[in-house]
Amino acid sequence: MGQPAQWGGTASIKGSTESMQMALLTCSLIGLQFTWGIEMTYCTPYLLQLGLTKSGISLVWIAGPLSGLIMQPIVGVVADRSRSPWGRRRPFMVIGTVIVSACLLILGWTKEIVGHFVTEEEAKREITIALAVLSIYGVDFAINAVQASCRSLVVDTLPIPKQQLGSAWATRMIAAGSLVGYGAGAVDLRIFFGTMLGDTQFKQLTAVAALTLCMTIGITSWAVTERILISDGKENDGSQGAMFVLNQIFKTATNLPPRISIICWTQFWCWIGWFPFLFYSTTWIGEIYMRYDAPAETRNSPDTLGQIGRIGSTSLIVFSIVTCIGSVVFPWLIKSPDEEKPAFTPRPPSSIASFLIELEKYKPSLLTAWQLSHLVFAFSMILAPFVRSLRSATILVALCGIPWALGCWAPWTFMGMEINRLSNVPSSSTPSTDPHRRSASLSRPSIELKPLQPSPSPDSGSAGETSGIYLGILNLYCTLPQFVGTAISWAVFSILEPGKSPELAKEVAPGEHHGTEGPNAIAVCLFIGACAAGGAAFATGRLRGLG
Known part of the structure; x- marks a missing residue:
């Protein structure tokens, strides 16, 4: 058995208030x-403008799920044992940010x-x-390393009672980043920056993204x-290596409890x-x-990419606003799935109390x-081939903000409930003797991979032992469908649009037709x-059948 980990220093965060x-x-x-x-907003039309076919682009986007599957586990394992004097996470955040920023600038100025x-x-x-394409792969792989480190930093730094608050703030920041990103894409940045950051919208956005990432990570x-990790106590213990982690995930994934299995399969079809x-x-x-809507001068514009990006970003701003409103309103309109009485019952103003009681x-x-x-998402997207106007397309995209808000909330809620139920099963383990659980330090000494230890079995462990495994498997069920989606889109694009994009093709080779x-x-x-x-709706119904 390995010795307890030894740490130096104390985790702390600057700021005079908790919110800060x-x-x-x-x-x-x-x-x-x-x-x-x-x-996601600009790289597809950018590659189309360069002359890459849609079937080729579908293969480029394997970079996203592939980088997630590879980089996050590797960075998690390496960073978990890092003894850097600057900490375990921040060096990866900074180095990854430098790589991402360099790749973004190369992407923007590829032609030059x-x-x-x-x-x-x-x-x-x-x-x-x-x-x-190489720059996009560089961005995806490096940003996954940064993302894994940023998420782990929140877990490492906060004590257990503050973990939920940290997750809530993380969600707010992600929403803010989406709105700012879509907003920047919806306006002509040359109005604000001139040609200082580039002569096209795409160049300016890559430059702004690089600056924003450097500033926020900084x-x-x-x-x-x-x-600072002084010793992890496992230098001579090979049981915690990468093969052990992969073997434990495989065993758990092939023997999931029924309700967790259905939640995972729902996510698979959903994604x-x-x-x-x-x-x-x-x-x-x-x-x-x-x-259908663009005037002739827009179709002949030298910056067609900027035009498409701005139009698309405007619609996605509406989508993001609907998502944000839904995430605030839905908890008031939907019954909580918790079976136990909540520890806190909100008291509405007396003027609307009777209405809420009736509701x-x-x-x-x-x-x-x-x-x-x-079903709302299915209904919206099943109409996509019949859309003939920008207004109709925007309405359908905005409508998808409703299922996206629930999709970011419901599966994680049900998974947390199932993990807690499993945690209540008596176990022979003695968590109170685990030195990592008795740490008096501010930060939690574990990250997502830590629960993959050989003490209790996946079916009967404490929350600390099972949550990392099951949440990691849920993430796999969200990632693997992206490979399926890539294969589907490659086949569709190869059959229907094997050449350049009809809307973005500026030059037509002899014998080609891009109508x-x-x-x-x-x-x-x-x-x-x-x-x-x-299929996801059907799988969700099966979850109801299990009671």
Whole structure:
């Protein structure tokens, strides 16, 4: 058995109030979400403009799930045992941020960089596409390392009673990053910056994203002081290696409790539907605009990419606003799934108390609301191939903000309930003797991978022993569908739009035809995703059947 870990120093956060401390601790997530938003909003139309086919782009987006599957476990294991004098997380945050920022700038100025070294037109086009794709992979892999470290920093720094508050602040910062990112994409930044940050909207956005990420990561790194790991007590213990972690995840994933299994499979089908929406909705909206609503001067604009990005971002701002409103309002309109009496009962003003008491009789359960949300998403996206105006496309995208708000809330609530139920099963383990659980320090000495220890079995352990395993498996069920979505979109794009994008193709080679009279390939992908959402609704109904 390994010896207890030895630590130096005390975790602390600058700030005179608790709210300020939480804001400083989670500030880094604004920059992270801003960068993700720019990538999802602009990179698809950017690659289309460079001449990459939609089927090729679908393969490029394997970078997202692939980097998540690889980087987060590796960074978690390496950082967990790091003895850096600057802490375990912040070095990875800073180094990863430098790599992300460099890749963003290369992505924005790909044509200029390649043009400096290559003059032959066809070679220049091919190398430009290759460098852009390589930059996207660099962004995805590095930002996953930063994201894993930022999330772990919150867990490490806060004591157990403050973990829920930290998660709430993290959610707020992510929402703020989304709104700022979509807002920046919806306006012409050249009005504010001129050509100081580049002569196109995409260049300016990559520069702003790099600056924002550096600033927010810098603020969090400055404000937080980590404890220093002196010894993890496992130098001679091979049982906690990578193979043990993978073996434990595999055993648990193949023997899930029935309700957890259904929650995971619901997420699997759900994310097959959400993948094309999150990665291609901006491009779809922009293409609808270019096909049916754009005036001739817009179609011939030298910055078509900026036009499509701004139109798509405007619609996604509406989507984000609907999501934010839903996340605030739905808890008042939906019954809590908790079986125990809550420790705190909100007291509404007397002027509306009678109304709320009457409303309580008609509140749906969270399970019902979650199932209905899948159907709302399915109904919205099943109409995508029939959309013929920007207004209709925006309405459908905005409507999807309702199921997205519930999708960010319901599965994690049900998973937490199931983990707590499993935690109440008597176990032969003695958590109180675990030195990691008796730490008097401010920070928790464990991260997500720590619960993967060989003491109790996955079916009967304490919350600390099982939560990391089950939440990690839930994340896998959210990641693996993205590979399925990639395969579906590749097949659809290869069949319906094998050449350049009809809306973005500026030059047509002899023998090629890029008319816009055929079906929109992205709309077909959204339609297939709607069918998968129907599968998610069916799986949610099975959860009801288990009681």
